[in-house]
Amino acid sequence: MTPDPAIEARGVRRVFESRKGFLFTEKSRTEALRGVDLRVEPGEIFGLLGPNGAGKTTFTKILSTLLLPTSGEARVLGIDVARNPQAVRPRIGLVLGGERGLYNRISARENLRYFADLFGLPPALRDRRIQEVLDRVGLTEAADRRVEEYSRGMKQKLHLARGILHRPELLFLDEPTIGLDPKSARETRKLIRSLVSDGVTIFLTTHYMFEAEELCQRLAILSKGQIVARDTVAGLRRLVGGDTTVEVEAYGFEDAEIERLRHLPGVGRILSEEFGPRLRLTLRSSSSELTAGAVRSALGTAHPDLMVRERRTVLEDVYLDLVEEEAA
Numbered sequence: 540m541t542p543d544p545a546i547e548a549r550g551v552r553r554v555f556e557s558r559k560g561f562l563f564t565e566k567s568r569t570e571a572l573r574g575v576d577l578r579v580e581p582g583e584i585f586g587l588l589g590p591n592g593a594g595k596t597t598f599t600k601i602l603s604t605l606l607l608p609t610s611g612e613a614r615v616l617g618i619d620v621a622r623n624p625q626a627v628r629p630r631i632g633l634v635l636g637g638e639r640g641l642y643n644r645i646s647a648r649e650n651l652r653y654f655a656d657l658f659g660l661p662p663a664l665r666d667r668r669i670q671e672v673l674d675r676v677g678l679t680e681a682a683d684r685r686v687e688e689y690s691r692g693m694k695q696k697l698h699l700a701r702g703i704l705h706r707p708e709l710l711f712l713d714e715p716t717i718g719l720d721p722k723s724a725r726e727t728r729k730l731i732r733s734l735v736s737d738g739v740t741i742f743l744t745t746h747y748m749f750e751a752e753e754l755c756q757r758l759a760i761l762s763k764g765q766i767v768a769r770d771t772v773a774g775l776r777r778l779v780g781g782d783t784t785v786e787v788e789a790y791g792f793e794d795a796e797i798e799r800l801r802h803l804p805g806v807g808r809i810l811s812e813e814f815g816p817r818l819r820l821t822l823r824s825s826s827s828e829l830t831a832g833a834v835r836s837a838l839g840t841a842h843p844d845l846m847v848r849e850r851r852t853v854l855e856d857v858y859l860d861l862v863e864e865e866a867a
């Protein structure tokens with residue numbers, strides 16, 4: 540028997556309706572999710588990317604039983620989140636971050652004791668487990684200080700500690716490294732990887748493309764409540780036309796020149812963007828034969844001010860291509 544997928548969503552929609560304006564007579568309606576299908580396998584790190592307001596947090600909240608879908612179905616660890624949330628909750632962890640959800644007047648250790656009791660951790664194991672997670676997130680030294688004295692990053696670490704306290708099988712992380720300094724962010728990514736080697740499945744959202752590229756086996760891009768792409772990083776690169784990117788910049792190009800560039804090895808799409816008086820063309824190619832040199836010789840000597848840069852296509856390129864295409 541194959542194991543249940545860690546997450547399986549089918550046609551998940553969520554509409555927010557509220558009243559606003561004078562005497563609350565105006566109705567506002569936001570369709571945050573417009574039919575999302577997604578499957579995450581046990582043991583993987585799955586990343587959900589998307590612009591502000593795309594619906595990432597809404598989707599994360601539905602999967603973690605904080606919100607109900609308006610329609611559609613979502614199963615987590617094989618259990619329907621709308622029908623049987625109580626069975627889901629003890630097996631998942633959720634880190635939403637932010638200022639809410641922590642008790643400021645007491646210490647981190649006391650916060651964790653409170654949550655451990657809520658999670659029903661046996662008292663004999665409780666304090667040892669708390670020390671373990673404090674070590675793991677790097678809060679041991681500050682563990683007995685009141686949370687109101689904590690910096691934003693320290694609070695983020697405490698959220699993370701709370702999220703893993705009860706050893707969840709599946710952990711939802713909504714922008715886990717937001718507000719962390721580079722060293723803490725790196726330690727957090729290391730922690731995420733070590734959780735995965737312990738067998739935990741991770742579902743994370745992030746705005747940091749390098750983070751998604753470094754951590755995630757598979758990714759989905761959400762835009763305006765719909766998934767616009769879903770693949771491995773390599774698959775997404777192919778989707779936008781390949782591994783190689785060459786940027787060419789000058790004070791304008793003739794149509795005939797752009798045509799010549801279009802016929803270079805493996806060139807799929809060419810994007811153009813204005814930078815003040817200059818024009819930048821971005822060429823994506825599936826061929827390693829597309830080099831800066833090849834571009835220079837195709838253009839000849841017409842542009843004394845020519846700038847050519849060859850690099851590997853990174854996830855940020857893919858993301859911008861896909862999200863902009865969607866916007867167009």
Ligand SMILES: Nc1ncnc2c1ncn2[C@@H]1O[C@H](COP(=O)(O)OP(=O)(O)OP(=O)(O)O)[C@@H](O)[C@H]1O
Nearest residue numbers: 555557569571589590591592593594595596597598
């Ligand atoms: N409680 C709510 N009431 C009304 N509208 C809401 C509510 N929560 C979210 N929305 C709306 O749903 C849409 C999706 O919001 P969501 O927070 O899921 O986006 P997001 O992808 O997490 O964005 P960000 O990257 O900024 O965190 C937005 O238009 C938002 O205004």
Ligand SMILES: [Mg+2]
Nearest residue numbers: 595596597713
């Ligand atoms: Mg969000």
